[in-house]
Amino acid sequence: MIAPPDDIDRIMTVMEQAFPPEFGEAWNRRQVSDALCLGNCRYGLIAPDGTEDLLTSGETAGFFMSRAVLDEEELLLFAIAPQYRRMGLGHVLLKRFIQSAQDGGMSRVFLEMRRDNPAGVLYAAHGFRQIGLRPGYYRTSNGARIDAISQELTFHN
Ligand SMILES: CC(C)(COP(=O)(O)OP(=O)(O)OC[C@H]1O[C@@H](n2cnc3c(N)ncnc32)[C@H](O)[C@@H]1OP(=O)(O)O)[C@@H](O)C(=O)NCCC(=O)NCCS
Numbered sequence: 585m586i587a588p589p590d591d592i593d594r595i596m597t598v599m600e601q602a603f604p605p606e607f608g609e610a611w612n613r614r615q616v617s618d619a620l621c622l623g624n625c626r627y628g629l630i631a632p633d634g635t636e637d638l639l640t641s642g643e644t645a646g647f648f649m650s651r652a653v654l655d656e657e658e659l660l661l662f663a664i665a666p667q668y669r670r671m672g673l674g675h676v677l678l679k680r681f682i683q684s685a686q687d688g689g690m691s692r693v694f695l696e697m698r699r700d701n702p703a704g705v706l707y708a709a710h711g712f713r714q715i716g717l718r719p720g721y722y723r724t725s726n727g728a729r730i731d732a733i734s735q736e737l738t739f740h741n
Pocket of ligand 1: 602603604661662663664665668669670671672673674675676696697698701702703705706
């Protein structure tokens with residue numbers, strides 16, 4: 585899915601604010617645009633009012649990026665900008681991602697997150713369940729190790 589430069593700007597604006605720097609999870613612009621040049625990656629944006637209509641508000645509240653291989657889709661990045669959190673936008677965007685994956689014929693979506701990320705509560709609310717654990721997989725900027733948790737949601741199309 586090729587993204588217009590404006591949309592990459594929108595993704596990067598949220599990216600730069602949303603991910604705590606100590607975990608090194610944010611991608612740079614090059615990584616985002618290279619990924620989106622691959623035919624199997626896609627993204628979604630959300631406006632502060634929960635719609636996809638970014639032209640009316642001019643602001644972007646959040647985004648997701650994902651990669652599909654055959655009938656499985658990985659949620660690579662998912663973020664809501666700090667000033668728009670705890671308003672339900674994460675729920676709306678995740679629901680939209682899941683629905684679009686299912687509509688696109690996926691049988692399963694999956695992701696990996698660091699243990700104790702508050703996003704885990706959101707994923708659980710949408711039916712994701714843990715399928716794997718990699719002890720100490722992530723290393724923070726101060727050298728601490730954090731487990732990686734793999735989660736999946738399967739569809740019974
Ligand atoms: C995770 C994230 C996307 C949630 O976005 P959000 O718009 O605040 O989510 P919502 O308002 O829809 O809340 C969804 C639920 O997630 C949970 N949740 C979200 N943030 C939370 C927090 N800081 N602490 C505890 N639970 C939290 C709650 O259960 C919440 O539901 P509730 O408000 O009804 O209790 C956002 O915090 C974020 O961008 N974090 C940084 C990036 C990141 O870590 N992404 C996930 C990578 S795996």
